[in-house]
Amino acid sequence: MAEAANVRQNLQNVPSIFEISAAETLDNLIYPALSKVFDYFGLRLDFKLWGNIRVREELSPLITWILQYLYLRKRASSFGESFYGLQRTASSTGELLTRRQQFSSATLLTLLPYVERKLRARSAQHEDTYAWESQLINLFHVYNASKAVHTFLYLIKYASSHSPLFRALRLTLRYPSEPPQEDKWTYLFLKLLEVLAFFLQFIQWWYSNDQRRKLGGTLQNPEPLPERELPQELRETLPKSGECPVCLLPLQTPTACAVSGYVYCWKCIVMHLKEKGTCPVTSYPITIEDLVRIYEA
Structure with a gap:
């Protein structure tokens, strides 16, 4: 009876799809914003693996994973979900995340967008792509379509989770019944990171406006020399x-x-x-x- 009452109470604290979408948008800003910062300072992993194979990779995915795992460990929510006051709980019992679910959630939050972004960048640049890369892109199309279906079912109150990943992990998003118990330094540190969310949004806005200025042609095109003046x-x-x-x-x-x-x-x-x-x-x-x-x- 107590467990059933807990489930019913948990189901009443359901966030709207707009809040979930806003949290996902904020999570998706972390990687590109960090990439711009690290590119500006020239911070990259650069070392020889073996033979002539050299690793040149950015630090953004690693920092993104650490940030997400920290929030999942301390608040049972991602960076964006914590910013909007949401929490990940087990769909059936309403309990908080286990250590395994924290690790898998942080990995999926970081790895999937990173791989999809890399594959789409290679495809857009017309580089030689392997067959498995094209198959992976098709799988991402299937996943995005499945996510749209889950979102619709969640919107009409037919599903308890808005994403196939949440369903696979047997998790759902809820409003916490009580604020997380944190020590003073952890609270201050995480609060500082939340303030940085505005900084991340500013970087993304600045970069998008910078790209728009480039495409708009703010640089004046050079005037060609008259042919009669050339040798x-x-x-x-x-x-x-x-x-x-x-x-x-x-x-x-x-x-x-x-x-x-x-x-x-x-x-x-x-x-x-x-x-x-x-x-x-x-x-x-x-x-x-x-x-x-x-x-x-």
């Missing part, structure tokens, strides 16, 4: 209309540089970007995100 030998090497400025051949897979506006072959601009990191014509610094594929109508 004869240089005039003969100028690309004609429809030719790539790098290979001087007809454009293949035309790709525009959003920073300068010049159009190149995809392979030419990517090879030059990997070697120089600049626009071949203007020498402006560019990245792979500054390249825009052009499709003919």
Whole structure:
């Protein structure tokens, strides 16, 4: 009877899907925000593994996992869930997370978004992908579709969890019946991390606006020199209309540089970007995100 009463009381403390979505959004901000900070300071794991194999990886996933595990251990919730006052409990009993559930929750919170982000980045950059990578991307599509179905069932009060991962771990999100018991230093430390949530959101906003400024063309495009002012030998090497400025051949897979506006072959601009990191014509610094594929109508 006591257990049944506890379950009924627990089911009444159900958060709305909007609060759950806001918590997930905040969790998803941690990795990209930390990546921008670490990239700015040049902080990366860089060491030789064996032979000619070298590991060059960022610290963001590791720090993200440590942060999430700390919150799951102390408050039985992720960083974003704790910020919105939510708590992970067992679906059947309402008990808090076990040590195994804390570890698996932190790993899934960090690993799945990281792998999906890496796979989509490789696919967007047209790098040579393996068959298993394409299959993994398809699995992520299936997972996202399954999550949408779970969200709908949770919205109409038909399911106790909003995500297939929560269902697999036999967990659900609830409002805690009483505040977590923490010592003074743990409380201050976690409160400081929650204040940093606004800092994470600011970094993400700044980065998105910086990308928007790049695409908007805040840099002034250079004025081309009149051909009559150029030497004869240089005039003969100028690309004609429809030719790539790098290979001087007809454009293949035309790709525009959003920073300068010049159009190149995809392979030419990517090879030059990997070697120089600049626009071949203007020498402006560019990245792979500054390249825009052009499709003919």
